[in-house]
Amino acid sequence: MAHIIYLYNEIPEADLDIKRALRYLADHCRFIEIELRRGFIAHFFSNELIGKLADCWNNELSAERGFNYNRAERLDYENLAHLKPGGISPQIIYNGWQLLKLLQAQIPRGEASPDKLHLILTPRLLVTMDEGEPRRQHARTIIMGQPSIISASGLVEAPARSAEYYLLERAYQMLGQDIPEAELEERFAGKFLTYHDPRLTEVMLGYIMQAIAYSFMGEGFCDDPHCRLFNAHLQAEMLTAQLEAPEFCEKHRGLFNPGGQKTTLQQHAIDNPG
Numbered sequence: 001m002a003h004i005i006y007l008y009n010e011i012p013e014a015d016l017d018i019k020r021a022l023r024y025l026a027d028h029c030r031f032i033e034i035e036l037r038r039g040f041i042a043h044f045f046s047n048e049l050i051g052k053l054a055d056c057w058n059n060e061l062s063a064e065r066g067f068n069y070n071r072a073e074r075l076d077y078e079n080l081a082h083l084k085p086g087g088i089s090p091q092i093i094y095n096g097w098q099l100l101k102l103l104q105a106q107i108p109r110g111e112a113s114p115d116k117l118h119l120i121l122t123p124r125l126l127v128t129m130d131e132g133e134p135r136r137q138h139a140r141t142i143i144m145g146q147p148s149i150i151s152a153s154g155l156v157e158a159p160a161r162s163a164e165y166y167l168l169e170r171a172y173q174m175l176g177q178d179i180p181e182a183e184l185e186e187r188f189a190g191k192f193l194t195y196h197d198p199r200l201t202e203v204m205l206g207y208i209m210q211a212i213a214y215s216f217m218g219e220g221f222c223d224d225p226h227c228r229l230f231n232a233h234l235q236a237e238m239l240t241a242q243l244e245a246p247e248f249c250e251k252h253r254g255l256f257n258p259g260g261q262k263t264t265l266q267q268h269a270i271d272n273p274g
């Protein structure tokens with residue numbers, strides 16, 4: 001029986017080339033059927049869901065970023081956000097585990113078997129608390145489960161930038177300023193993923209494969225920093241794992257198409273000139 005991915009996307013087309021993602025999946029995972037749906041919240045919409053979604057906000061962190069909303073304002077926002085995902089703000093922060101549980105509860109029983117994966121691509125920013133460090137919230141690139149959630153803003157914000165970047169940021173902070181655009185561009189161009197980065201689609205493909213490997217093959221993260229399944233903690237590591245050849249390590253190369261055609265890097269060159 002074929003595996004099925006229900007792919008929910010609420011990332012605007014300007015940021016994510018969803019057709020490229022579908023082609024990539026068709027090419028790399030022939031045993032999987034993909035059903036593209038709109039955003040998860042839009043697909044499973046109910047007033048109750050919107051209400052509970054508004055309760056998944058991390059109010060403290062969202063307020064720090066300018067969204068000090070009361071519940072009525074949060075409801076207004078959520079009622080609009082799932083309809084117009086282009087207006088979703090990465091400054092609004094959700095409690096990751098609470099959100100995962102809420103979304104999990106929406107999945108109908110008939111779509112909840114192990115050969116089915118609900119995979120959410122979203123611009124929303126999620127945080128979770130680490131076990132060892134109570135009170136410290138970490139932004140997340142991906143939360144694996146049913147559903148699995150991949151956060152575009154998490155790819156920008158979760159993996160750490162270089163020590164050099166943070167030193168400079170702190171130096172400017174002491175002056176009450178942000179790093180000037182020109183200096184950012186000159187010293188750090190391309191070194192980390194930014195909002196509306198043209199590399200987002202390519203990076204996200206690797207996280208989609210991580211979710212597939214985990215859900216369908218029971219494969220955890222890979223130790224090889226040149227494999228797309230590598231668990232990157234730094235931006236530099238993430239960009240190496242996702243953008244540089246080879247795509248997968250020896251072990252994971254045949255994972256998605258057992259006995260099938262090997263992944264073709266040439267295809268990339270054709271799809272992404274330059």
Ligand SMILES: [Zn+2]
Nearest residue numbers: 222227249252
């Ligand atoms: Zn690997």
